[in-house]
Amino acid sequence: MGSKNKLKRFKENETFPNVIQPHRDEVLEGFKFKGNWASFFNNENPIVLELGCGKGEYTVGLAQKNSDKNFIGIDIKGARFWRGAKSAQELELNNVAFVRAQVELVDYLFEPGEVNEIWITFPDPQIKYKRTKHRLTNPLFLEKYKHILKPDGIVNLKTDSEFMHGYTLGLLQGLGCEILYSNHDVYKNEGSPAEVLEIQTFYENQYLEKAKPITYIQFRITN
Template sequence: MGSKNKLKRFRENETFSNVIQPTREEVLNGFLLKGKWHTHFNNNNPIILELGCGKGEYTIALARKNPNINYIGVDIKGARFWRGAKIALEENLSNVAFLRTQIELIDLLFGENEVSEIWITFPDPQIKYTRTKHRLTNADFLSKYNTILKPNGIVNLKTDSEFMHGYTLGLLHGAGHEVLYAHHDIYKNYESPKEVTSTQTFYESQYLEKGKPITYIQFRIKQ
């Protein structure tokens, strides 16, 4: 994407009512919507996050299917989720928002027990050992998720990375978290949850065309 295109999208994001872009200072000094996200949506419906939402395809697809649930796509790359934000506005999806921020700040952006469910879709597996701290399912991130999730809140990890799948599964079992479902190739397992196989990102469909297996884990974090 050219720099002019990015700048144009950044400018448009600033005009979108469904895009929230706090500065780092605003987050660190007390984010105004923390614990009060119901005021943005004007309802008390459950809140579900998609972390590293990219273009927002998953966020949009889930929001279309579940109008009584609020969805927030979270990503630091606003030029990417611009597309999802634009589609949501065009389709009058009032249950969609996009939050431009670093995911490591997630516990400063949402209040305790404010989130019902988290989706992590095709994250960078950060395979190098030196990148362990950036893996979205490491122990530190799970601790942050646990802070904002309601009791019995669910986390979903969908990835094409066998490494990420194995790493996460091993960590979950080792720490005593509750694994509700796990499979290394969900499209070849007839018992896979329908909402997992019926929603695909652009890149996911490409992986499937190449015969690459898609893995999935659903789990609860030990309180």
Template sequence: MGSKNKLKRFRDNASFKNVIQPERDEVLQGQFVLRNRWETFFDNSNPIVLELGCGKGEYTLALSEKNPGKNYIGVDIKGARIWSGAKAALEAKRTNVCFLRSQIELIDLLFAPGEVHEIWITFPDPQIKYKRTKHRLTNLEFLQKYRSILAPGGKVHLKTDSEFMHGYTLGILHASDIPVTYANHDIYHNGGAPVEVLETQTFYEKKFLEADKPITYLSFSFTAP
């Protein structure tokens, strides 16, 4: 993408009412005004669902259309990517979806304890090299942050084409005594996966399927409902 296009998208994001872009220092200093007050943004108290590393927001948009009684927030640091999802949501007049431009490492400063009901992590970079472990979205530090913001019984979903990421996450969960509610290393051939997992597909997921690459999925919850 050319720099002119990126700059235009950044300007658009600044004007989009469904894009929130807090300053990092604002968040670190505990001054992010929507933390524990997200109902004021959506004008309702419906359950909040996050998609972390949402990219263009394909999953966020698809789930928000299927579940109008929930509020969806796509989180990503790449403004030029979330522009696509934000623009599509505005064009569809979707009021239960927005996009938050921020680092995922700040997630526990963006949402209060118990404020989130579900988390989706879809096709994240597996960060396979050992020195990149701290960037894996299911490492122990990130899991602790998710635990802190999830309501009792809240679920985390991981859908990925990376067998490494799937196995790594299962290992972390088992070692931490975090109950796995469902795990499948090839959801389109083994059967039994939740409908919303099968019916919602990203652009890259479709490419993986065309190449006959297995798609894995697992879900877990830190506490009972």
């Protein structure tokens, strides 16, 4: 993407009422919507997050299917989620928001027990060992998710990376987490939830063209 296009998208994001772009200090020192997301959405509906949301396909797709829930996409790359924010505006979806922030700050954006469900869609698997701390399902991140999720809250991981799928599955089993569902090839093996099959991301379509299997795990962090 050219720098001119990025700048144009950054400017347009500033005009979208569904985009929140706090400075890092604002997040660390007391984010204004933490514990008060009802004031943003004007309702008390359950909150669902898409972490590392990219273009926001799941945030928008799930919002279209579930008007009784609020959906928040989080990503540091605003030029990417511009597409989701713009689509939500065009579709007149009032249950969608995008926050430009690093995923590791998620526990500064939400109070304990404020979130009902989390989606992690096609994250960078960070395969090198020295990059373990950046994997979005490593123990430190799982602890952050547990902190903001309700006691029965659910996490969904959808990825093309067999490494990420296996790493996460093994970690969850070792931690004694509750694995609700696991599938190493959702389009060949039956049983996956409808939203796993019916909503596809930009990157997912690229992987499918290359005949890469798409994996999925749904779990609760119960330890």
